[in-house]
Amino acid sequence: MLFNAPIQANSGVINLEELGFAQLQQLVEEKKISYQQITQFYLSRIVELDDRGPTLNAIISLNEQALDIAKQRDALRGANDAHNLLYGMPIVLKDNIESADNMPTTAGAIALANNYAQKDALLVERLKQAGAIILGKANLSEWANFKSTQSSSGWSDVGGQTKNPYVLNRTPCGSSSGSAVAVAANLAVAAIGTETDGSITCPAAHNALVGLKPTVGLVSVNGVVPLSHSQDAPGPMTRSVQDAAVLLEVLTGSEPNRYQKFLNKKGLNNKRIGVVRNISEFNPIASQAFAKALEVLSNEGAMLVDNLVLNDQEALSQAEFDILLYDFKHDINQYLANTPKQVKVKSLAELIKFNKALPNSYFNQGLLEMAEQKGSLQSESYIAAKKLVAEKARLKGIDALLAEHKLDAIVAPTNGPAWVIDTLNGDQFTGASSSPAAIAGYPSITVPMSFYRELPLGISFFSGAHQEAKLIEIGYAFEQATRVRKSPQLIFSIDE
DSSP, rough: OOOOOEEEETTTTOOOOTTTEEEEEEEHHTOOOOOOHHHHHHHHHHHIISSSTTTOEEEEEEOOOOHHHHHHHHHHHTGGGGGSSSOOOEEEEEETBTTTOOBBHHHHHHHHGTTSSSOOOOOHHHHTTTTTTEEEOOOOOOHHSSSSSOOTEEETTTTEOOOOSBBBBOOSSSSSSHHHHHHHHSSSEEEEEEEESSTTHHHHHHOOOEEEEOOOTTTTTTTBBSSSSOEEEEEEESSSHHHHHHHHHHHTOOTTTGGGGGGOOOTTTOOOEEEEEEOSSSSSSHHHHHHHHHHHHHHOOOOOEEOOOOOOOHHHHHEEEEEHHHHHHHHHHHHHSSOOOOOOOSSSHHHHHHHHSSSSSOOOHHHHHHHOOOOOOTTTHHHHHHHHIIIIIIIIIIIHHHHTTSEEEEEEEEEEEOOOOOOOTTOOOOOOOOOOHHTOOOOEEEEEEOOOEEEEEEEEOOSSSHHHHHHHHHHHHHHHHHHHOOOOOOOOOOOO
16 A cells, blocks of 8 residues: 655645645645645655655655755745745656756766766756755666666666556666656656656656656756767656646746646647557557547547558667767767766766776666767768658658648557566566657657556657647646546556
8 A cells, every 4th residue: 555644734634645736836825734844745755665665766865955945945935936836846856967956966877976066957957946846866777778788677776776656566667767756656746857768758658647758959958967969858757747837838948838828628629640550559458548548539529640650660760779879979978078076987988997897787788888889970870870860750750741641749659568677687668659759859748548457558649849839738638538647556566
């Protein structure tokens, strides 16, 4: 049974589980609770669920100043910015995002154990300007799951293995695994993840969350440990589309209500949505749930354009892999060269050497070694891969399909059921649909679709560049029509 942590508030006992930004702010407005009490609620749950009990391993470090900051937020409640929905809200950051809160930014790697940032990443600066409280850092797949050719999602040498709170021996998916589990298990009100390909959408779906992967470049990666400048995109991981819209406004520095005005329950009405079968039929369980979800879309007024195809997926997958190898070498060399002096590893070559000397590191570092063998970003093969993506993924891929069929978005199941965690043999993926949008650098949103027994399944909507508002409208309407999300119950295992 999930640990239930009601708190003694100003007006009696209140349980904050599953409450979002607006609901928490209303409680504060009514003087039923304080920001300090909200922060303490989450800190208590972290002790009970993350450090003890089922030991979810979602949180890698805590901000020791969180409660003091919450007190300050309470004291300044009357200031003009106190009415922002993020004001006083405890947020968790994936531990590849820098913050000047005396917490290292490790990317899950021992080599970065002393990587203490002197300033906030731009996205963190924006969160703090909005009044948010950085509660802590979340565990992740080490190096955003770009270290090993065989790995376990949610595993890092610093944080160990993150567990799925719905079924504890099942994967949380990666690489923003800790961010997803923290929000799903109510260890924080929301989290920031990062995606290169599936690293927001997959863990969000496996944890019955909303995950929004923005257009590449829309949210700054300044101060984020890189994997690939071609595809990296930080974004919100929340329990509702509404909270994702609130976070996206702050992360992008947008004007208030830029995205929230699209929270329309009738948002599916007259939307043309394409069903691309060659990226949708990757798992029979997901396909069965997806068929029912398509009925919901139709019943809510969407016009489905079925049996579409996105061509060249194998070629694009190979091009993506080449790009990631080249990008990682270039980007991580730049990042490591500029880390604080207490970080001794200053290049990818030095990182590989450092890892070889570690006594008990799980998994290999095959991807790091492959990246080190690549040349510069001026290499002919890199330029050719980038050209293929621009043509086949964007111009003649998603862009062409949207234009030809006058589509507002494309839909697919996000994931298959979570597989059993196996730190000996690594991940046994059951399928996903994140790659087309990820490779193109286009936005996507995943929303809870259904449960297979106790394992969450998500549905993804994606579209062209900078179509986040439309995706929020579609995702919100589906969410409101289905109301799928439920709290995890920390079941140890289920029969195969």
